[in-house]
Amino acid sequence: xxxxxxxxxxxxxxxxxxxxxxxxxxxxxxxxxxxxxxxxxxxxxxxxxxxxxxxxxxxxxxxxxxxxxxxxxxxxxxxxxxxxxxxxxxxxxxxxxxxxxxxxxxxxxxxxxxxxxxxxxxxxxxxxxxxxxxxxxxxxxxxxxxxxxxxxxxxxxxxxxxxxxxxxxxxxxxxxxxxxxxxxxxxxxxxxxxxxxxxxxxxxxxxxxxxxxxxxxxxxxxxxxxxxxxxxxxxxxxxxxxxxxxxxxxxxxxxxxxxxxxxxxxxxxxxxxx
Amino acid sequence: xxxxxxxxxxxxxxxxxxxxxxxxxxxxxxxxxxxxxxxxxxxxxxxxxxxxxxxxxxxxxxxxxxxxxxxxxxxxxxxxxxxxxxxxxxxxxxxxxxxxxxxxxxxxxxxxxxxxxxxxxxxxxxxxxxxxxxxxxxxxxxxxxxxxxxxxxxxxxxxxxxxxxxxxxxxxxxxxxxxxxxxxxxxxxxxxxxxxxxxxxxxxxxxx
Numbered sequence: 001x002x003x004x005x006x007x008x009x010x011x012x013x014x015x016x017x018x019x020x021x022x023x024x025x026x027x028x029x030x031x032x033x034x035x036x037x038x039x040x041x042x043x044x045x046x047x048x049x050x051x052x053x054x055x056x057x058x059x060x061x062x063x064x065x066x067x068x069x070x071x072x073x074x075x076x077x078x079x080x081x082x083x084x085x086x087x088x089x090x091x092x093x094x095x096x097x098x099x100x101x102x103x104x105x106x107x108x109x110x111x112x113x114x115x116x117x118x119x120x121x122x123x124x125x126x127x128x129x130x131x132x133x134x135x136x137x138x139x140x141x142x143x144x145x146x147x148x149x150x151x152x153x154x155x156x157x158x159x160x161x162x163x164x165x166x167x168x169x170x171x172x173x174x175x176x177x178x179x180x181x182x183x184x185x186x187x188x189x190x191x192x193x194x195x196x197x198x199x200x201x202x203x204x205x206x207x208x209x210x211x212x213x214x215x216x217x218x219x220x221x222x223x224x225x226x227x228x229x230x231x232x233x234x235x236x237x238x239x240x241x242x243x244x245x246x247x248x249x250x251x252x253x254x255x256x257x258x259x260x261x262x263x264x265x266x267x268x269x270x271x272x273x274x
Numbered sequence: 275x276x277x278x279x280x281x282x283x284x285x286x287x288x289x290x291x292x293x294x295x296x297x298x299x300x301x302x303x304x305x306x307x308x309x310x311x312x313x314x315x316x317x318x319x320x321x322x323x324x325x326x327x328x329x330x331x332x333x334x335x336x337x338x339x340x341x342x343x344x345x346x347x348x349x350x351x352x353x354x355x356x357x358x359x360x361x362x363x364x365x366x367x368x369x370x371x372x373x374x375x376x377x378x379x380x381x382x383x384x385x386x387x388x389x390x391x392x393x394x395x396x397x398x399x400x401x402x403x404x405x406x407x408x409x410x411x412x413x414x415x416x417x418x419x420x421x422x423x424x425x426x427x428x429x430x431x432x433x434x435x436x437x438x439x440x441x442x443x444x445x446x447x448x449x450x451x452x453x454x455x456x457x458x459x460x461x462x463x464x465x466x467x468x469x470x471x472x473x474x475x476x477x478x479x480x481x482x
Contacts, residue, residue: 104420104421107421108419108420111420139434139466139467143427143430144430176413179412180409180412183409183412187409191368191401191402195310196360196361196364199318200314200318201318204317204321207361217361
């Protein structure tokens with residue numbers, strides 16, 4: 001988003017105009033949709049999120065088209081979906097590098113615009129008010145992104161030995177996360193070794209002993225966990241149940257199933273967890 | 275404890291109970307070094323006994339009497355159980371340490387500077403925290419300037435500015451509006467993002 005300061009008008013926040021998708025004002029149709037989307041979809045019932053104030057959405061004349069129902073998914077909306085999926089899935093989902101990169105880029109550019117406007121003596125009071133709203137939105141999007149990253153870190157730490165032993169799961173990690181899991185694995189391995197295992201008889205030094213009738217020492221994600229999911233795709237193939245039966249997945253319907261059945265649908269984006 | 279009347283695994287069970295109590299109370303108790311050592315010693319003794327029993331029959335195991343077989347299995351199970359118990363205790367400690375670390379907003383100086391916490395840690399655990407801090411900081415560094423990964427993830431921000439009360443003195447802090455000298459008892463209206471860390475670390479409190 002380039003900001004041309006020689007043109008007064010283009011650097012202004014246009015409170016009364018409907019932002020077009022290509023508009024380079026502070027409100028691309030992106031940020032305020034953060035609120036409106038939560039409201040428009042009752043399935044996002046997490047109170048802590050739905051609770052965030054609607055101030056910015058109500059005070060700014062928003063282009064509501066595309067926010068309710070059919071329209072294309074906005075970046076922020078996509079982040080919200082990935083975040084909720086990640087928090088509800090027992091296993092690590094594929095890393096959304098492109099999405100996170102785009103969000104970071106946008107946060108950065110919004111921040112630059114805010115700084116430019118704040119430092120400009122010609123900025124009107126109305127604009128200062130709008131800048132405040134944008135800053136608030138930015139903070140809230142940062143919160144979602146942070147929560148997304150932290151949720152993944154928490155799972156990575158919980159399942160470190162399992163991830164290190166399973167190349168398939170490692171592919172779901174970003175480079176940064178792969179480095180993290182390696183180093184964290186080394187760290188806990190060394191810690192257990194030094195505090196406990198070194199003092200045990202030599203044949204008991206392994207951290208991954210397998211014995212019959214004993215639960216494994218490596219914690220794996222519980223894929224039998226039941227999850228609620230919402231069908232996004234109009235032409236979603238039916239879901240095959242373990243008993244040989246299958247159920248039809250109609251767009252917009254919500255079902256409850258074991259995570260292992262939902263996994264593949266989640267991967268190709270045809271469902272989302274709720 | 276009288277060693278004569280102690281059963282296999284009693285001490286290991288004590289460790290597990292300690293971990294369980296600590297979880298229920300939400301506090302970190304002192305690292306029980308003597309007990310961990312005692313359990314490991316018990317395991318070494320059991321292992322010596324076990325090898326003595328089995329070594330007599332090593333040549334041809336078809337001749338092992340049922341009684342000896344049962345005793346050997348019993349020793350073996352006791353050993354494995356003890357190992358799991360000690361590791362469970364260590365793992366519980368790690369989880370608690372990480373909880374404290376994130377609770378202190380990733381500030382190791384703040385965490386280890388608290389003498390009350392420090393005395394409860396074993397030297398190995400302090401090392402663990404140091405290395406863990408390195409790993410987390412490296413991860414955090416990648417998002418520098420745009421996003422602080424270590425920030426609060428419990429309550430989504432509802433407003434840009436908050437009114438805070440100073441609970442503990444923390445000196446002069448640079449904020450967007452210039453430096454502020456936080457003195458105990460004072461109230462300030464500040465940018466939330468500027469002082470988030472201080473809230474997590476218990477210096478400031480949000481006034482609602």
